[in-house]
Amino acid sequence: xxxxxxxxxxxxxxxxxxxxxxxxxxxxxxxxxxxxxxxxxxxxxxxxxxxxxxxxxxxxxxxxxxxxxxxxxxxxxxxxxxxxxxxxxxxxxxxxxxxxxxxxxxxxxx
Amino acid sequence: xxxxxxxxxxxxxxxxxxxxxxxxxxxxxxxxxxxxxxxxxxxxxxxxxxxxxxxxxxxxxxxxxxxxxxxxxxxxxxxxxxxxxxxxxxxxxxxxxxxxxxxxxxxxxxxxxxxxx
Numbered sequence: 001x002x003x004x005x006x007x008x009x010x011x012x013x014x015x016x017x018x019x020x021x022x023x024x025x026x027x028x029x030x031x032x033x034x035x036x037x038x039x040x041x042x043x044x045x046x047x048x049x050x051x052x053x054x055x056x057x058x059x060x061x062x063x064x065x066x067x068x069x070x071x072x073x074x075x076x077x078x079x080x081x082x083x084x085x086x087x088x089x090x091x092x093x094x095x096x097x098x099x100x101x102x103x104x105x106x107x108x109x110x
Numbered sequence: 111x112x113x114x115x116x117x118x119x120x121x122x123x124x125x126x127x128x129x130x131x132x133x134x135x136x137x138x139x140x141x142x143x144x145x146x147x148x149x150x151x152x153x154x155x156x157x158x159x160x161x162x163x164x165x166x167x168x169x170x171x172x173x174x175x176x177x178x179x180x181x182x183x184x185x186x187x188x189x190x191x192x193x194x195x196x197x198x199x200x201x202x203x204x205x206x207x208x209x210x211x212x213x214x215x216x217x218x219x220x221x222x223x224x225x226x227x
Contacts, residue, residue, distance in 0.1 A: 001171075001172070003154065032212075034211075034212035034213075036212070036213035036214070038155070038214070045205055045217040045218065045219055046147075046155065046205070046207075046214070046217055047217070048213055048214060048216075051212070051215075052211070052212065052213070057215070089154060089155050091155075091157070091213070091214070093212045096169070097160060097169035098157070098169065098171065098172075099145075099157040099160075099212075100157065101147075101154060101155040101156060101157060102154070103154055104154040104155070
């Protein structure tokens, strides 16, 4: 199972919007509506930000949104804030009770 | 509130085994599965496998089949992950996380396992 492909880094100024892509195949991202996104600050455990492609857990800011088209899922952060600077990982169900993570994207707030 | 508290850091020699624990609180333990995810130093996240806390069913990542065993003790609301025949590339932070559907909802603080001779 190959890791999903994410850009290594994305940056933006405070207040701007950025989008992180997550490209897989028809066996994972394209085959199921079970993409999730995780935020990880340095030295901390990951935190669930989006599940089932576009659903937000309770307590997660509505500045975070998710979508999917074909084999590519996306996470958009609007109104970028300094606290959003972190690593972000996508994850997709890949069938047969297995999961695959993305390669990770470092978000920098300029 | 849901909390997962993991056991402390371990240092192991190549070829040895390690068993990491993950004690859950704040919810009915058998309601969710537990997944294990690891992260090598400076690297990304890797899904290792999943266990149902309800009936003990497991599913492991293909690359770890034969070396990993996940178990639960419902009497103490604790999940365990044992990895055998350790190699240097098993050096990583190991996380447990609750799985209520197709995502990893709540995470433990992580356990650093270092494999070194």
